[in-house]
Amino acid sequence: MTEGQKELTALIVDNDSKVAYSLATILGLRGVKSTHVLTTAEALELLKRETYDFVFTNFRQEPNGIAVYEAARAKGIESRITTAQVEDELLSQAQSVAGKHLIRKPYPIQLIFTVIDDYRQRKPQS
Helix, strand or coil: CCCCCCCEEEEEECCCHHHHHHHHHHHHCCCEEEEEECCHHHHHHHHHHCCCCEEEEECCCCCCHHHHHHHHHHCCCEEEEEECCCCHHHHHHHHHHHHHHEEECCCCHHHHHHHHHHHHHHCCCC
């Protein structure tokens, strides 16, 4: 983050704290402050009260990671579905929902940096 740039925030929704920590670390390298929750219910409640620049939600999040993705997108939040799925049917389902907004695990650092950098270029600085 350079001087004059607004601090960006992200909500990470993943029931695996170690995976969430790794994503938070990657985001932090680009100056993004992260909040992590373990459940869809927590995420949906936070989305009612808080505003984030990004939401990263696990596709297989119980009970429904897609609900978090859709709620965030409805609020205009830059959102991504993450997955470690390799089964063709489940991967196809994730791709049909998220399309280019699907990020496969392990996290591709350069892709995440690109998401953040592109967002910064599109958004006016506050």
